[in-house]
Amino acid sequence: MKMVALVIDDDSLNIEVLVHLLKREGVDTLSLKYPGQLSEFMKAVEDVEVIFLDLEFPDADGFDIIKDLRNSPNLGDVPIVAYSVHISEINRARREGFDSFLGKPLRSTEFPQQLQRILNREAVWEV
Numbered sequence: 001m002k003m004v005a006l007v008i009d010d011d012s013l014n015i016e017v018l019v020h021l022l023k024r025e026g027v028d029t030l031s032l033k034y035p036g037q038l039s040e041f042m043k044a045v046e047d048v049e050v051i052f053l054d055l056e057f058p059d060a061d062g063f064d065i066i067k068d069l070r071n072s073p074n075l076g077d078v079p080i081v082a083y084s085v086h087i088s089e090i091n092r093a094r095r096e097g098f099d100s101f102l103g104k105p106l107r108s109t110e111f112p113q114q115l116q117r118i119l120n121r122e123a124v125w126e127v
Contacts, residue, residue: 003119004047006075007031008038008065009054009083014104018052018083021111035060042072050118051075052102055084055093063096070097079118087127094125103127 005027009015012033019029030048032041035057051069055062062082069075081100082093093101100118103126110126117124 003027003049005029006045006048006051006078008035008051008062009033010035010057011054014054017106021106021108022115025112025115027115035065038065038068042068042075046074048075048078050115051078051080052083053080053098055082055086055089063092066097079121081118081124090125090127100124101127 003026005022007015007018007029009018009031010033015031015033019031022029030045032038036059053062053065053069062084066080069080079099081102082089082098083102083104083106085104087103090101100123102114102124114124114126
């Protein structure tokens with residue numbers, strides 16, 4: 001069975017890098033660049049194993065978006081990873097219900113082990 005990750009980030013380069021890292025690990029990706037489309041997207045998507053959520057968007061932030069994801073019947077139980085350049089937000093991310101936190105830029109040498117731990121439902125808090 002093919003694993004699928006959902007990437008929510010408004011930066012095309014960040015999406016491209018993460019999609020590349022996930023693809024190297026055999027994980028397919030869905031990406032969403034505009035959080036305003038999330039409610040429609042959540043109704044349609046199923047079978048996602050992990051969500052990577054940036055924390056900063058022009059009209060929203062990841063702390064608002066995680067609440068919507070947690071209330072989604074399709075995605076509410078999926079591990080949600082904050083990934084951000086704002087590593088000072090790591091404690092807030094923990095308080096707000098994220099399952100893990102990865103600082104940007106992601107490190108390609110460490111990502112395979114981090115991903116495996118996340119998919120095994122282990123918390124990974126690394127900056």
